[in-house]
Amino acid sequence: MNTKVFEEYESEVRSYSRKFPVVFKKAIGSYFYDEEGNEYLDFFDGAGAENYGHNNPEIKESIIKYLENDGIIHALDLYTEPKREFIEYFEEKILKPRRLNYKIMFPAPTGANANEAALKLARKVKQRTQVWALMGAFHGMTLGAISLTTDHVPRVGAGVPLENVTHIPAPYMFPELDTIEYMETLLKDDHSGVEKPAALFIETIQAEGGVNVFDIDWLKRVRKFCDDNDILLVIDDIQVGCARSGKFFSFERAGIVPDILTLSKSIGGYGFPFAVTLMKPELDIWKPGEHNGTFRGNQLAFVAAKAGLEFMLSHHIEEETERKGAIVKEFIEKEILPLDSRLSYRGIGLIWGIDFSKIPSDTFCADVQKECFKNHLVIESAGRKDAVLKIMPPLTITDEELIKGLEIIKIAMRETLRRVK
Numbered sequence: 001m002n003t004k005v006f007e008e009y010e011s012e013v014r015s016y017s018r019k020f021p022v023v024f025k026k027a028i029g030s031y032f033y034d035e036e037g038n039e040y041l042d043f044f045d046g047a048g049a050e051n052y053g054h055n056n057p058e059i060k061e062s063i064i065k066y067l068e069n070d071g072i073i074h075a076l077d078l079y080t081e082p083k084r085e086f087i088e089y090f091e092e093k094i095l096k097p098r099r100l101n102y103k104i105m106f107p108a109p110t111g112a113n114a115n116e117a118a119l120k121l122a123r124k125v126k127q128r129t130q131v132w133a134l135m136g137a138f139h140g141m142t143l144g145a146i147s148l149t150t151d152h153v154p155r156v157g158a159g160v161p162l163e164n165v166t167h168i169p170a171p172y173m174f175p176e177l178d179t180i181e182y183m184e185t186l187l188k189d190d191h192s193g194v195e196k197p198a199a200l201f202i203e204t205i206q207a208e209g210g211v212n213v214f215d216i217d218w219l220k221r222v223r224k225f226c227d228d229n230d231i232l233l234v235i236d237d238i239q240v241g242c243a244r245s246g247k248f249f250s251f252e253r254a255g256i257v258p259d260i261l262t263l264s265k266s267i268g269g270y271g272f273p274f275a276v277t278l279m280k281p282e283l284d285i286w287k288p289g290e291h292n293g294t295f296r297g298n299q300l301a302f303v304a305a306k307a308g309l310e311f312m313l314s315h316h317i318e319e320e321t322e323r324k325g326a327i328v329k330e331f332i333e334k335e336i337l338p339l340d341s342r343l344s345y346r347g348i349g350l351i352w353g354i355d356f357s358k359i360p361s362d363t364f365c366a367d368v369q370k371e372c373f374k375n376h377l378v379i380e381s382a383g384r385k386d387a388v389l390k391i392m393p394p395l396t397i398t399d400e401e402l403i404k405g406l407e408i409i410k411i412a413m414r415e416t417l418r419r420v421k
């Protein structure tokens, strides 16, 4: 396949294309197709941007209808019909049934943008510059978001000191350390050297951080810790929201409510860039235009976002995700773990990680990915040293496709293990 133009003219910053160096042309459901017509099963899902499947026909129909009627496409933050319909639907069908009361803000359309807005707002509300985040966190690449993110390479790439964020050990890092007590000590100890934050940013499942699922008790205690200490709890549900965990919001399983909530990726319904920052009404102290942008709430994305939510509800995607998650878990336990005693796994809903960090090879996960791709499975890595294989198919994947992909992983692992042994 001719990839010359990319290699010659596209910046060296490109990343995923290096792992999957073919030229893609089409995508339907759980599959990509390259320009020669070869089919690839997608276990990457645009990092969670295509939860309802590629070119989902029901969502597509709404988009085509809107385009055919010359619906307004660009409208800054003007009042429009698609925006009204999205807000009304989101309020009635997603927020109210969960007894969630939020004001909704449309920042620019990426996850990083949603987190930038959350950061600014938290600091403005609490009048404190410090923010806390967890080690292993991923919140985006813009300057504020990257100061929350812990991945070394992009942090160095920021080129300036990343300030005003203190990183707290994630609960899985030191089994003997009670991270809630640790945070309490940081606040109480007059020699901790750490300032009280405006907010604590968390993902309830660190996806890029290596599929680390935080347990319900810890999430409840974090909520109480923030309440007790007048700290805002910000949950970034950008990758694991929109039913990925088996519930629409990933924090629902813990029965907690964040003060500020960020969503992007699959909230756009069809893979369109779209993001929202939700805040408890009393936190909405923005001045008009204080956070601005040309592309806030793309109109086609509003149409797709509403159609995506309709699809999610009418096809019982949350329940289906839980059911399919059990298939993945069983497969990993019965077919994958017996391959090598150094393997471990974690996951929930339809996000699972197979952890290779105990295998003494820096390239093991990359090698498994390569083997998978040879067998036409697109799958990404995550976590420290990229040692975790992240299984994240579209939520609409069929059981047969799911098993097919898992079998490819098993074969790829067997082959790679044979080489390192």
Ligand SMILES: Cc1ncc(COP(=O)(O)O)c(C=O)c1O
Residues within 6 Å of the ligand: 047, 109, 110, 111, 112, 113, 115, 138, 139, 140, 141, 203, 207, 208, 236, 237, 238, 239, 240, 264, 265
């Ligand atoms: C949890 C989380 N937050 C934020 C982001 C950043 O989103 P974007 O790449 O759209 O800026 C990502 C992207 O992977 C993410 O997984």
